[in-house]
Amino acid sequence: MSQYQLIVFDWDGTLMDSTGHIVKCMQEAIAQLDFPPLNDAAISHIIGLGLNEAAQALYPNISVAAVEQLANTYRQVWLSGPINTPLFDHASTLIQNLNEQDYFLGVATGKSRSGLNKVLSSTQLEPFFHATRCADECYSKPNPQMIEELMDYLGVTPKETLMIGDTEYDLQMAHNAGADSLGISHGAHGVDTLQACNPLAIVDDLFQVEQWLMAL
Numbered sequence: 001m002s003q004y005q006l007i008v009f010d011w012d013g014t015l016m017d018s019t020g021h022i023v024k025c026m027q028e029a030i031a032q033l034d035f036p037p038l039n040d041a042a043i044s045h046i047i048g049l050g051l052n053e054a055a056q057a058l059y060p061n062i063s064v065a066a067v068e069q070l071a072n073t074y075r076q077v078w079l080s081g082p083i084n085t086p087l088f089d090h091a092s093t094l095i096q097n098l099n100e101q102d103y104f105l106g107v108a109t110g111k112s113r114s115g116l117n118k119v120l121s122s123t124q125l126e127p128f129f130h131a132t133r134c135a136d137e138c139y140s141k142p143n144p145q146m147i148e149e150l151m152d153y154l155g156v157t158p159k160e161t162l163m164i165g166d167t168e169y170d171l172q173m174a175h176n177a178g179a180d181s182l183g184i185s186h187g188a189h190g191v192d193t194l195q196a197c198n199p200l201a202i203v204d205d206l207f208q209v210e211q212w213l214m215a216l
Contacts, residue, residue, distance in 0.1 A: 002216040006156045010165035011109040013187025018085035022047055029073040047188040048110050048167035050140030090206040099128040104154045107132040108146040142172030171197035
């Protein structure tokens with residue numbers, strides 16, 4: 001029987017195939033503001049951070065006001081457009097299966113609350129999650145606040161908690177909270193980057209996530 005009672009998922013790049021869309025929206029925001037251009041790989045690497053922290057990481061030398069300007073412009077671009085990012089294969093089935101197996105399920109995401117609510121509604125997955133935390137409600141990953149609040153709310157210990165994510169920020173957050181982590185390589189960060197964070201394992205997709213959990 002699994003030692004875990006709570007499984008926390010990252011959203012972008014873990015459950016939803018949204019890395020390319022996020023990069024596109026950030027490129028549009030950068031172009032609108034006439035900021036110095038960046039390549040797609042640089043933008044992809046900051047996925048998972050809170051929006052202000054991501055903007056600061058992309059342009060370390062800009063002012064606080066410029067950080068806010070880039071974050072707000074990105075938010076407007078993202079929220080104004082259609083959601084044309086699909087869930088990864090097996091995402092809905094996995095979440096429903098885990099819910100039926102009586103796991104507590106959570107989301108810890110770099111998205112804003114309005115952004116997460118939008119995709120939870122559009123994917124019809126909202127009823128299966130017991131609690132969610134967003135970057136505009138807590139400190140950004142890899143600070144452990146999001147996962148610590150989920151554990152406190154659901155009454156579980158770090159040893160009973162597993163974080164599943166596609167970036168080093170997800171895995172570092174789990175480590176900082178004393179929880180275990182599982183890396184997934186179909187998102188924003190490569191296997192070498194994930195491996196450096198010492199997760200229990202790295203899987204290729206959500207089918208393998210389910211197989212890994214069933215083998216516990």
